[in-house]
Amino acid sequence: xxxxxxxxxxxxxxxxxxxxxxxxxxxxxxxxxxxxxxxxxxxxxxxxxxxxxxxxxxxxxxxxxxxxxxxxxxxxxxxxxxxxxxxxxxxxxxxxxxxxxxxxxxxxxxxxxxxxxxxxxxxxxxxxxxxxxxxxxxxxxxxxxxxxxxxxxxxxxxxxxxxxxxxxxxxxxxxxxxxxxxxxxxxxxxxxxxxxxxxxxxxxxxxxxxxxxxxxxxxxxxxxxxxxxxxxxxxxxxxxxxxxxxxxxxxxxxxxxxxxxxxxxxxxxxxxxxxxxxxxxxxxxxxxxxxxxxxxxxxxxxxxxxxxxxxxxxxxxxxxxxxxxxxxxxxxxxxxxxxxxxxxxxxxxxxxxxxxxxxxxxxxxxxxxxxxxxxxxxxxxxxxxxxxxxxxxxxxxxx
Amino acid sequence: xxxxxxxxxxxxxxxxxxxxxxxxxxxxxxxxxxxxxxxxxxxxxxxxxxxxxxxxxxxxxxxxxxxxxxxxxxxxxxxxxxxxxxxxxxxxxxxxxxxxxxxxxxxxxxxxxxxxxxxxxxxxxxxxxxxxxxxxxxxxxxxxxxxxxxxxxxxxxxxxxxxxxxxxxxxxxxxxxxxxxxxxxxxxxxxxxxxxxxxxxxxxxxxxxxxxxxxxxxxxxxxxxxxxxxxxxxxxxxxxxxxxxxxxxxxxxxxxxxxxxxxxxxxxxxxxxxxxxxxxxxxxxxxxxxxxxxxxxxxxxxxxxxxxxxxxxxxxxxxxxxxxxxxxxxxxxxxxxxxxxxxxxxxxxxxxxxxxxxxxxxxxxxxxxxxxxxxxxxxxxxxxxxxxxxxxxxxxxxxxxxxxxxxxxxxxxxxxxxxxxxxxxxxxxxxxxxxxxxxxxxxxxxxxxxxxxxxxxxxxxxxxxxxxxxxxxx
Numbered sequence: 016x017x018x019x020x021x022x023x024x025x026x027x028x029x030x031x032x033x034x035x036x037x038x039x040x041x042x043x044x045x046x047x048x049x050x051x052x053x054x055x056x057x058x059x060x061x062x063x064x065x066x067x068x069x070x071x072x073x074x075x076x077x078x079x080x081x082x083x084x085x086x087x088x089x090x091x092x093x094x095x096x097x098x099x100x101x102x103x104x105x106x107x108x109x110x111x112x113x114x115x116x117x118x119x120x121x122x123x124x125x126x127x128x129x130x131x132x133x134x135x136x137x138x139x140x141x142x143x144x145x146x147x148x149x150x151x152x153x154x155x156x157x158x159x160x161x162x163x164x165x166x167x168x169x170x171x172x173x174x175x176x177x178x179x180x181x182x183x184x185x186x187x188x189x190x191x192x193x194x195x196x197x198x199x200x201x202x203x204x205x206x207x208x209x210x211x212x213x214x215x216x217x218x219x220x221x222x223x224x225x226x227x228x229x230x231x232x233x234x235x236x237x238x239x240x241x242x243x244x245x246x247x248x249x250x251x252x253x254x255x256x257x258x259x260x261x262x263x264x265x266x267x268x269x270x271x272x273x274x275x276x277x278x279x280x281x282x283x284x285x286x287x288x289x290x291x292x293x294x295x296x297x298x299x300x301x302x303x304x305x306x307x308x309x310x311x312x313x314x315x316x317x318x319x320x321x322x323x324x325x326x327x328x329x330x331x332x333x334x335x336x337x338x339x340x341x342x343x344x345x346x347x348x349x350x351x352x353x354x355x356x357x358x359x360x361x362x363x364x365x366x367x368x369x370x371x372x373x374x375x376x377x378x379x380x381x382x383x384x385x386x387x388x389x390x391x392x393x394x395x396x397x398x399x400x401x402x403x404x405x406x407x408x409x410x411x412x413x414x
Numbered sequence: 415x416x417x418x419x420x421x422x423x424x425x426x427x428x429x430x431x432x433x434x435x436x437x438x439x440x441x442x443x444x445x446x447x448x449x450x451x452x453x454x455x456x457x458x459x460x461x462x463x464x465x466x467x468x469x470x471x472x473x474x475x476x477x478x479x480x481x482x483x484x485x486x487x488x489x490x491x492x493x494x495x496x497x498x499x500x501x502x503x504x505x506x507x508x509x510x511x512x513x514x515x516x517x518x519x520x521x522x523x524x525x526x527x528x529x530x531x532x533x534x535x536x537x538x539x540x541x542x543x544x545x546x547x548x549x550x551x552x553x554x555x556x557x558x559x560x561x562x563x564x565x566x567x568x569x570x571x572x573x574x575x576x577x578x579x580x581x582x583x584x585x586x587x588x589x590x591x592x593x594x595x596x597x598x599x600x601x602x603x604x605x606x607x608x609x610x611x612x613x614x615x616x617x618x619x620x621x622x623x624x625x626x627x628x629x630x631x632x633x634x635x636x637x638x639x640x641x642x643x644x645x646x647x648x649x650x651x652x653x654x655x656x657x658x659x660x661x662x663x664x665x666x667x668x669x670x671x672x673x674x675x676x677x678x679x680x681x682x683x684x685x686x687x688x689x690x691x692x693x694x695x696x697x698x699x700x701x702x703x704x705x706x707x708x709x710x711x712x713x714x715x716x717x718x719x720x721x722x723x724x725x726x727x728x729x730x731x732x733x734x735x736x737x738x739x740x741x742x743x744x745x746x747x748x749x750x751x752x753x754x755x756x757x758x759x760x761x762x763x764x765x766x767x768x769x770x771x772x773x774x775x776x777x778x779x780x781x782x783x784x785x786x787x788x789x790x791x792x793x794x795x796x797x798x799x800x801x802x803x804x805x806x807x808x809x810x811x812x813x814x815x816x817x818x819x820x821x822x823x824x825x826x827x828x829x830x831x832x833x834x835x836x837x838x839x840x841x842x843x844x845x846x847x848x849x850x851x852x853x854x855x856x857x858x859x860x861x862x863x864x865x866x867x868x869x870x871x872x873x874x875x876x877x878x879x880x881x882x883x884x885x886x887x888x
């Protein structure tokens with residue numbers, strides 16, 4: 016009892032100068048000039064290690080056909096982008112996106128001393144660490160921690176899921192996970208929880224109890240803000256009826272309704288195709304391409320495409336040579352996709368993978384994934400990448 | 415209700431050293447000297463029973479069949495089915511093991527032993543696709559949980575799960591793999607800043623030949639062991655793995671590193687270097703006897719000071735186990751325990767990486783907090799589950815073979831609390847305020863007080879109290 020009494024008393028004595036912390040300020044009180052146009056980043060995670068070589072196919076290279084006798088995509092089946100590379104036929108929905116100049120492909124993205132464990136490599140991509148370094152915060156989480164002008168709201172980063180990925184967790188700030196804004200709103204509005212939060216002045220302390228109350232109050236006010244802002248927006252665009260597309264539909268709704276969120280995170284899983292890869296990967300790529308196609312057109316219709324950048328990654332690519340089960344095993348470098356209305360370099364960004372110069376049967380990376388993150392942090396989210404990535408990475412030219 | 419100082423101390427002790435305490439036991443112990451309660455925790459921890467869900471030969475057979483099938487070019491439909499069946503079975507065994515352990519924690523009479531096992535589970539964090547290896551490592555962590563840290567360290571280092579996880583199977587003479595040597599020093603013993611890259615390279619050579627055989631037993635292979643001279647911590651010699659471990663333990667910094675970790679797990683997120691040094695000297699002087707240092711901690715006056723009570727965020731395991739123990743919960747569909755662990759961010763046997771779960775405030779984000787506060791009404795009142803856990807990256811292969819994406823159905827948690835039994839443990843004339851003071855570790859503030867003054871229904875109050883931010887702390 017003593018400690019809390021002391022705190023209460025000390026707050027009372029300071030009552031005259033007591034400043035209400037930002038998190039309990041009503042949103043209406045925020046200055047209107049903060050309501051500027053927001054540039055959004057949408058991160059799409061393909062979990063399981065998508066086989067990049069059967070996604071963007073180096074059909075111009077004979078080695079590809081030699082190494083993948085049973086699972087190679089024939090030149091006449093694929094969608095040719097140039098003389099060397101073409102898209103998997105299941106990505107046909109991306110063809111018009113590509114032709115519009117809304118898509119950029121970066122080949123051979125990876126990192127030094129690649130790890131072939133799903134978990135570890137995903138950890139590395141999400142935390143943007145070195146291969147031998149263990150970070151407990153994610154790269155977007157550290158962006159939130161940086162407390163920059165663009166990232167001060169508790170809803171600055173939203174993951175459309177029931178739980179939050181490590182990528183979205185910072186030391187002091189974290190993104191918010193929600194699959195359905197109405198459900199979170201209902202949850203936080205349970206009379207019992209409302210009562211717990213109502214007029215809470217007791218727990219403004221920095222101790223763990225204060226932290227829990229702060230998180231609860233922020234969640235509730237974010238849920239109200241997200242629900243109240245987005246429910247006004249009428250979504251009339253038709254999306255394919257897949258789980259992935261519905262995540263993107265939720266994101267589009269948030270972006271189009273003017274939510275002041277800067278980073279969205281969605282994922283699609285099932286890419287670990289060790290056996291009988293072709294139908295499995297094909298089914299997922301189709302879901303991916305059709306979802307992205309609808310999403311970008313929806314944004315275009317709402318004049319939001321120029322303010323949006325979509326980034327797609329997977330924790331690793333797969334080995335150049337297929338395995339004995341008509342599948343592929345865990346590999347290293349992989350391609351990344353970028354989408355948006357304001358891409359500086361459209362189409363294929365860099366040279367196709369070199370299938371001759373391999374490292375123990377695996378692609379060598381040309382671009383460190385942290386250069387891609389660094390470029391986005393610097394040029395899109397307006398924060399110095401060295402501050403977030405713990406070292407300076409040279410930026411690229413795609414935006 | 416007892417308001418004796420001892421009452422709160424015993425409650426604190428059992429929350430930190432175990433998973434809570436039932437009221438009659440608490441009342442009984444609070445009449446005695448605190449020292450007796452501590453002694454009792456340790457004497458109960460002496461009876462050590464292995465987990466034994468996973469059968470060694472069955473697992474070996476399944477893995478052999480799987481390896482055989484993986485090498486094939488074309489599959490007949492039966493073989494395809496067979497292969498999927500094996501993957502499913504192995505992954506089910508892994509989940510069964512998880513459930514056996516969490517149920518053990520819920521029902522154990524040796525809470526300190528299981529709590530220590532949980533600590534070592536996070537300290538020597540490891541993932542294995544082989545559930546038998548996982549079980550083996552867990553049993554090692556239990557067997558030596560309160561024994562000699564040196565023995566524990568050596569046994570963990572020789573366990574197939576760890577040898578496999580940290581690539582020591584690939585660590586051979588002239589082709590060293592440094593993964594194990596690096597984590598041994600960075601995470602398991604002495605910590606960053608106390609060794610050089612050369613120390614890692616040289617010690618990796620010392621662990622060449624530490625492998626396991628197909629029976630899942632440790633095997634030292636002299637033919638791939640590097641017998642050459644090594645320079646480690648400035649000393650030159652023909653060191654083998656155990657000699658390296660001895661040299662690491664010779665450094666007091668190792669005792670300090672382990673004690674800092676024990677302190678943040680059992681005492682506070684904010685390390686107090688003076689207290690840690692006290693523990694560390696004891697640990698070092700007592701030749702790394704884990705029991706000795708834990709007794710020292712529980713006997714320390716600062717362990718019971720106000721800044722160290724009711725201010726630690728429960729890990730998901732502590733929350734789930736504590737709640738289930740408290741209310742004698744039966745899970746009719748124990749798989750739900752996995753869904754809960756996973757949604758809360760601590761899927762046992764599946765740590766995020768070799769550094770384990772970061773703990774503290776990292777357990778809490780908007781979604782995990784809302785879920786934590788919802789769980790008591792789900793578990794105690796058989797509520798409807800309306801959330802899904804993320805797929806674990808290691809389960810992608812399993813996802814990939816399931817052609818049709820599973821349609822997630824809403825389901826009930828299907829658990830029963832034994833209210834009668836719980837209410838019977840409470841003293842006669844127990845008020846709702848007394849109940850709150852018993853269930854919570856932080857002292858009830860005005861929110862909690864207004865909650866209890868408005869109700870005289872003990873069951874309703876228990877559900878409400880366990881659904882508060884205060885209940886997240888221990």
